[in-house]
Amino acid sequence: MKTLIIIPTYNEIENIPGLIKEIFGFDNQLSVMVVDDDSPDGTAGIVQELRRTYFNLLLLQRRGTRGFGQSYLEGFKKIINENYEIIVIMDADFSHDYKEIPEMVRKFSDCDTVVGSRYVQGGKIKNWNWRRRLLSRFANFYASSILSIPIYDSTTGFMCFKKDVLKKINLDSIKSEGYAFLVELKYKIFKAGYKITEHPIVFTERREGQSKMSFKNIWEAIFLPWKLRFSRN
Numbered sequence: 723m724k725t726l727i728i729i730p731t732y733n734e735i736e737n738i739p740g741l742i743k744e745i746f747g748f749d750n751q752l753s754v755m756v757v758d759d760d761s762p763d764g765t766a767g768i769v770q771e772l773r774r775t776y777f778n779l780l781l782l783q784r785r786g787t788r789g790f791g792q793s794y795l796e797g798f799k800k801i802i803n804e805n806y807e808i809i810v811i812m813d814a815d816f817s818h819d820y821k822e823i824p825e826m827v828r829k830f831s832d833c834d835t836v837v838g839s840r841y842v843q844g845g846k847i848k849n850w851n852w853r854r855r856l857l858s859r860f861a862n863f864y865a866s867s868i869l870s871i872p873i874y875d876s877t878t879g880f881m882c883f884k885k886d887v888l889k890k891i892n893l894d895s896i897k898s899e900g901y902a903f904l905v906e907l908k909y910k911i912f913k914a915g916y917k918i919t920e921h922p923i924v925f926t927e928r929r930e931g932q933s934k935m936s937f938k939n940i941w942e943a944i945f946l947p948w949k950l951r952f953s954r955n
Contacts, residue, residue, distance in 0.1 A: 725809075727755070728811050732788065790900055810826075838878055868950060871909055881908075
């Protein structure tokens, strides 16, 4: 199945060249779209250079208000009518292992969405202290319990789904960012009647640069599940 990986970037010039080279070295039949959020460090420029070598590499440059969630949404809208069958979303910082994608795609015979999960048997996290692990566990339990989503890792940023899923959920209704966006996207997919399966992954802390998540994103993730639960939509 024709697969597109969407990778949002903001100041990822230290990571994105290596990641793109590794992905296409692994499988040159994959397509990759980098959605750059007007990075001042020149991330978009280096991706544009790499497009001369990798013909399946796409670049979407955003302007205006920055946002992790909005980057994904613009990417979705850009390709929703293209001839891709599977959409993968993942981070640019090597925390998600692209080599898991073929195994995740194989699971589509029994589902519509596959979530790369740290919290099912076989999944794990490298290089996190116990406080961060505890916070992540609680955040996932908190969101899944309130929203009754039947998955253990609702905050993971590594997942793939059939492109037709995007046509049934209301993308314009998604306004959240950060972890909240990842939870809301899964919730919308689940409420639309699609089956979600978890695939065990090993999550590794980013190689270079700093996390873009802010305290605002964390507070949004706390309030979003209640907002979604009581929303008429």
